[in-house]
Amino acid sequence: MNRIYFDNAATTALDKEVLDAMLPYMTTNFGNPSSIYSYGRESRLAIETARKTVARLLNAHPGEIFFTSGGTESNNTAILSAIRDLGCKHIITSAIEHHAVLHTVEHYGCGEEVTSHFVKLLPDGHVNLADLEFQLSSHKERCLVTLMHANNEIGNILDIDAVGTLCKKHNAIFHSDCVQTVGHYPLDLRKTPVHFISAAGHKFHGPKGIGILYVNDNIKVKPFIFGGGQERNMRAGTENLYGIVGFAKALELAMKNYEKDSKYIQSLKTYMIEKLKNNIKGVQFNGDQEGKCLYTVLSVAFPKTERSEMILFNLDINHICVSGGSACSSGADQDSHVIRAINNNPNLVTVRFSFSKYNTRQEVEAVVAKLQELI
Amino acid sequence: MLKFPIYLDHNATTPCDPRVVEAMIPYFTNNFGNAASRNHPFGWQAEEAVDNAREKVATLIGADPKEIIFTSGATEADNLAIKGVFEMYASKGNHIITCNIEHKAVLDTCKHIEKEGGEVTYLKVKDNGLIDLAELEAAIKPTTILIALMYANNEIGTIMPMKEISAIARKKGILVFSDATQAVGKVPVDVNKDGIDLMAFTAHKMYGPKGVGALYVRRKNPRVKVTAQIDGGGHERGMRSGTLNVPGIVGFGKACEICREEMEAETARVSKLRDKLENALLRIEESYLNGDKEHRLPHVTNISFKYVEGEGLMMGFNKEIAVSSGSACTSASLEPSYVLKALGLGDDLAHSSLRFGLGRFTTEDQIDYTIEQVTTTVNKLREMSPLWEMYKEGIDMNNIEWAHH
Numbered sequence A: 001m002n003r004i005y006f007d008n009a010a011t012t013a014l015d016k017e018v019l020d021a022m023l024p025y026m027t028t029n030f031g032n033p034s035s036i037y038s039y040g041r042e043s044r045l046a047i048e049t050a051r052k053t054v055a056r057l058l059n060a061h062p063g064e065i066f067f068t069s070g071g072t073e074s075n076n077t078a079i080l081s082a083i084r085d086l087g088c089k090h091i092i093t094s095a096i097e098h099h100a101v102l103h104t105v106e107h108y109g110c111g112e113e114v115t116s117h118f119v120k121l122l123p124d125g126h127v128n129l130a131d132l133e134f135q136l137s138s139h140k141e142r143c144l145v146t147l148m149h150a151n152n153e154i155g156n157i158l159d160i161d162a163v164g165t166l167c168k169k170h171n172a173i174f175h176s177d178c179v180q181t182v183g184h185y186p187l188d189l190r191k192t193p194v195h196f197i198s199a200a201g202h203k204f205h206g207p208k209g210i211g212i213l214y215v216n217d218n219i220k221v222k223p224f225i226f227g228g229g230q231e232r233n234m235r236a237g238t239e240n241l242y243g244i245v246g247f248a249k250a251l252e253l254a255m256k257n258y259e260k261d262s263k264y265i266q267s268l269k270t271y272m273i274e275k276l277k278n279n280i281k282g283v284q285f286n287g288d289q290e291g292k293c294l295y296t297v298l299s300v301a302f303p304k305t306e307r308s309e310m311i312l313f314n315l316d317i318n319h320i321c322v323s324g325g326s327a328c329s330s331g332a333d334q335d336s337h338v339i340r341a342i343n344n345n346p347n348l349v350t351v352r353f354s355f356s357k358y359n360t361r362q363e364v365e366a367v368v369a370k371l372q373e374l375i
Numbered sequence B: 001m002l003k004f005p006i007y008l009d010h011n012a013t014t015p016c017d018p019r020v021v022e023a024m025i026p027y028f029t030n031n032f033g034n035a036a037s038r039n040h041p042f043g044w045q046a047e048e049a050v051d052n053a054r055e056k057v058a059t060l061i062g063a064d065p066k067e068i069i070f071t072s073g074a075t076e077a078d079n080l081a082i083k084g085v086f087e088m089y090a091s092k093g094n095h096i097i098t099c100n101i102e103h104k105a106v107l108d109t110c111k112h113i114e115k116e117g118g119e120v121t122y123l124k125v126k127d128n129g130l131i132d133l134a135e136l137e138a139a140i141k142p143t144t145i146l147i148a149l150m151y152a153n154n155e156i157g158t159i160m161p162m163k164e165i166s167a168i169a170r171k172k173g174i175l176v177f178s179d180a181t182q183a184v185g186k187v188p189v190d191v192n193k194d195g196i197d198l199m200a201f202t203a204h205k206m207y208g209p210k211g212v213g214a215l216y217v218r219r220k221n222p223r224v225k226v227t228a229q230i231d232g233g234g235h236e237r238g239m240r241s242g243t244l245n246v247p248g249i250v251g252f253g254k255a256c257e258i259c260r261e262e263m264e265a266e267t268a269r270v271s272k273l274r275d276k277l278e279n280a281l282l283r284i285e286e287s288y289l290n291g292d293k294e295h296r297l298p299h300v301t302n303i304s305f306k307y308v309e310g311e312g313l314m315m316g317f318n319k320e321i322a323v324s325s326g327s328a329c330t331s332a333s334l335e336p337s338y339v340l341k342a343l344g345l346g347d348d349l350a351h352s353s354l355r356f357g358l359g360r361f362t363t364e365d366q367i368d369y370t371i372e373q374v375t376t377t378v379n380k381l382r383e384m385s386p387l388w389e390m391y392k393e394g395i396d397m398n399n400i401e402w403a404h405h
Helices: A016-022 A038-058 A071-084 A099-108 A129-137 A160-169 A241-256 A258-279 A308-317 A337-342 A361-374 B018-024 B041-060 B074-088 B104-115 B133-139 B162-171 B246-282 B310-317 B338-342 B347-351 B364-383 B386-392
Strands: A065-068 A090-093 A115-118 A143-146 A173-177 A196-200 A211-215 A297-303 A348-354 B068-071 B095-099 B119-123 B144-148 B175-179 B198-202 B213-217 B287-289 B300-305 B353-357
Touching (some): A016 A241, A038 A065, A065 A071, A071 A090, A071 A143, A071 A173, A071 A196, A090 A099, A090 A129, A143 A160, A160 A173, A241 A258, A258 A361, A297 A308, A308 A361, B018 B246, B041 B246, B074 B104, B074 B144, B074 B198, B074 B213, B095 B104, B104 B119, B119 B133, B133 B162, B246 B287, B246 B300, B246 B364, B310 B353, B347 B353
Parallel strands (some): A090 A143, A143 A173, B095 B119, B095 B144, B144 B175, B175 B198
Antiparallel strands (some): A196 A211, A297 A348, B287 B300, B300 B353
C-alpha cells in the first residue's frame, strides 16, 4: 500500500525541478564561490542570481537577504543580533512559538540584563494585540518582539502588518519566524514593517540545510558565525552552493504556482474539515481553522477514548503519516507546548494533518475513512 | 584530450564524487522525511540514514558515533567548539592558546572571544609552518582551558604534531581542539591516537556536499561538553538545533566511507603526482617551497616564484588552470597571505606564491600540462620584469633605495 504523507509542515518532498537545478552545482559547477578563477566566479554568479531571485520574490533588496543553514540558525541570529547589536533589553514573544525561538529567548532573555515576557493569547490562539500594545508601552527600554507569522502546529496566521505597526510606534525591533509562510504566501517585505524574517527551504519543496534571514536595510547587525567574509561579512562559512540554488528555484516555483497550488491545497483542507465534521462524532479543531489559518495545516482534536489515544500509532500502521505536534518535539506526542498553551483540555487528542501540492482528494477520503474505523 | 580548466585547488573545495551524489539523491525526493518525525516511517528512514552516516563519519576518525555533532560546515563547528568551550568552562579559566596560521574561522572566533573577556595567546610558527612545542608549553597558564591548533594548514599543507601537542595538554588537563578540515579524509586522523578532544571538519573538502560538516566532541576520558550556540528543537543531543540536512549528511557519510577505503591508494597516487609537479617547478630558478617538506599533506604544494607577481602568474594561465594564491576565503583581497608572512616570507615572496591542490580526479596529463604552462609563464613574466633583470645583473635588491614619486 502506498503511504499517505500528511506531514508537510514537518518537511516536504523536494520538487524534481529543484533537484535538476541543483545537481550541476554538485559535480560540475562546484567551485568555492570565494575563488577568483572561473569555477569560483561561476559559483559566485549562481549565488548572487539566487539572492536576486529571492529578493525579487519577497520584494526586498538583494542586500537584505542572507543565506543561513536554516530557519533555526536564522531565528537564533535575529534574536542575538537584536540584543547584542540593537540594544533590545526586553523580549516579547508568545508561548506558542517554535522552540528555535522559545529556547533562544530562554537562553538570552532570562538574565538580569535582558528580560522576556509572553504576550497573552486569545482563546482561538491568536495574539492579543491589546496586550501586546500594553506590554510595549510599559517598557521604557527597547523591546524585541518575536512572533511567528504562522504557527506550525495549529496554523494560525498573525496579522504581521498590525504587529509591525505597533512595533514601529514603540520603536521596537520586530522579528517574525516565517518558516511556515515563505513559499506558501506572497510576502511584500518592502511594505511590511518588519526588521527580521526567517525562512527554510525544506518547508516549500526546497532542500534541507538552507534558509534565509532577511535583515531590513535600516538596521545594522554583526555576524553570528565568525571566520570568513562570506555573505558580506555577515555569515562566515563556505556557502552551501547547491542549497542556495535550490532555495531560489523552490521559491520561484512556489510563487509561480501560488494561485493554483494554494487554491488546490485549501480545497483539500476544506474537504477534509467537511468530511471530518460529517463522519467523526465530537471532532473539534484547534486554533482558528476556518479563519486566519494556513491552508496547509489542519489541527484536529478528537475526543479522548482508549482508541483515539492510540491514533498516531494506528495511523502509522495504516501507512498514514501525520504528527501530534511539530516534528521537533514530536517525541512527546500528547504534550505539545502549543496545544497546552491554547487549549489545555485533557479530554482531547490532537493530530496535525498538513498538506502539499502532492496530496489528493482520494488521500483525504482514505484518511477520513481510516479515522472513522480507528476512532 | 585535456579538458579545461584543470582544477588544482582542492584545498578550497572539491567536486562531489558521483558516488556521493548517487547516495544522496533518494533522500531528496523519495525518502525526504524530517529525521525528527517520530510518528511515521518517513521520519524513521531519515533518522536511520543519519545514524548510518554518523557511523561512517565516526569510523573515519576513530570516534564513537555519539561523539559526532552534525553542523552546517567547518566554520560553524569551529565557532561551536571555541565559543562552546569558552562558555562551558568559564569557571575553570578564560585563556585559549592558538597560533597565527590558523584558518580565519578560528582566528576571528578567537578575536570575538577576546572581546567577550577571554584571553588568547597566538603562538608564532617557525619558518617551516610548525609550532615550537617548548613555546606551547611555556604559554600554558593556570587559566588555560583550550589549545586550538589546526591539524593541517590550508595554504601550505603542513601537519602539526598533534600527538605531542595533546601530550602536553593532557599533562596539564587542558582540552585540545583541532580544525582538521584539510586533514580528515586525506591522511589517517584518529582522535584517540592523536589525543584530540574536539575536532572540526567538513564534507566539501573530501568530495562530499557543501553545507554540512561536523564537530567531534569527546565523551570519555575526559567527557567534554560545549554550550550550544544554536538553540531550538534540541537536535544533536541539544548541542546543535535545526532540522537535520539529511541528504547532506548522507553524502558526508558516503564521502567519509570512500575516503577511508581509498585513502592508502589515493595518497600514493596523488603524492607521486604532487612530487612530480613540485620537483619540476622547483627546478625553475629562484623558486622556493613554502612550509615543511616532511610533515605535510600528500596533495598540496605551495611554491613562491621570486620576481613574479602571483596574481600576474595566475592571470597568465587561469583560463586553463584553476589554482589559488592562498586561501579561498581571503582570495578576493590583494593582501599577501598572512600564513606565508607568518613563515617569515617578505611581501615579495608572499606575493609570488601559488598553491597547487591536487585531487581524486587529477591526472598525470593535467600535471604535465601544468608544469609546462607554469614554467613558460614564469619565464615570460620574468623576461618583462626589471627586477629580474637587476637580479640577473647581480644587483642586491635589498640595498636599493627606491625613489618615491
